[in-house]
Amino acid sequence: MRTREEQQSDPYPTTVEIHCLNQFLMEDWDEEWDRISEELEEQDIPVPEGYYEIQKQILDLHQDMSVVEILESEEDDDGEMWYTIIDVEEQKIHPGMPRYALMFADKPYSTDIFLDNVFRHDMRVPDSLFPQTWKNRQAAKYQNM
Numbered sequence: 232m233r234t235r236e237e238q239q240s241d242p243y244p245t246t247v248e249i250h251c252l253n254q255f256l257m258e259d260w261d262e263e264w265d266r267i268s269e270e271l272e273e274q275d276i277p278v279p280e281g282y283y284e285i286q287k288q289i290l291d292l293h294q295d296m297s298v299v300e301i302l303e304s305e306e307d308d309d310g311e312m313w314y315t316i317i318d319v320e321e322q323k324i325h326p327g328m329p330r331y332a333l334m335f336a337d338k339p340y341s342t343d344i345f346l347d348n349v350f351r352h353d354m355r356v357p358d359s360l361f362p363q364t365w366k367n368r369q370a371a372k373y374q375n376m
Contacts, residue, residue, distance in 0.1 A: 232330070235302055246337055250297065250298060250334050252296055296336070298319040299333070300316065301314050301315070302315045314328045
C-alpha cells in the first residue's frame with residue numbers, strides 16, 4: 232500500500248480510498264491481541280494452521296471502518312508490512328497498523344450502481360418454473376395435512 236508521499240507520483244484511482252477496521256483504531260488493540268495469544272499458550276491450546284487468516288476474514292466481514300491515509304510504511308524481519316496511518320475524520324495518527332487492518336474500498340457514489348440512466352430491470356421468474364410444493368399459495372394446504 233502506498234504512503235501519502237508515494238501517491239504524489241503514483242496515485243490510486245480517484246474512486247478508491249483506504250479504510251481501517253475500527254477495532255484497530257482503539258487504544259491498545261495490540262496489547263489485547265497479545266493477551267489473548269498468551270492465554271491460549273498458557274492453556275496449551277494449539278493455534279490451528281490458518282487461524283490468523285480466518286481471524287482476518289472474520290474482521291473483514293465487520294463493516295465498521297474509517298477512512299485513513301498511510302503516512303509511513305515499514306517491513307519487519309518476517310516480511311510483514313506495518314503502517315503509520317492517520318484517521319481522516321478525527322485527524323489522529325495511529326502507528327503500528329498491520330496490513331490486515333487496512334483495505335481498499337470504493338468511495339461512496341463512485342460505482343455504476345449510482346449512475347443515472349443505467350439499465351435496471353427487475354427479473355421476473357414465471358411461477359411455472361417452481362414446483363407446486365414450493366409456492367406460498369400451497370403452503371397452507373400442505374400444513375393442514
